[in-house]
Amino acid sequence: MTLPFRPEDQRLSPLRRMSALESVRSRIGLAIQLNLLSPGEELPPIDQMAEALK
Numbered sequence: 766m767t768l769p770f771r772p773e774d775q776r777l778s779p780l781r782r783m784s785a786l787e788s789v790r791s792r793i794g795l796a797i798q799l800n801l802l803s804p805g806e807e808l809p810p811i812d813q814m815a816e817a818l819k
Contacts, residue, residue, distance in 0.1 A: 783791065796802040808814065 793802065793808075797804055802808075809817075
């Protein structure tokens with residue numbers, strides 16, 4: 766399998782790998798910055814979120 770880029774390609778240097786937890790925290794932070802979620806607001810129950818993503 767050939768990658769569409771070389772790992773040493775400097776154009777990709779601003780990107781970094783994140784763990785699943787870091788990704789979720791980052792997305793929640795972005796939602797707060799965009800005023801889609803208020804600080805301290807609880808997320809909906811998991812089953813409601815899963816249903817919305819179907």
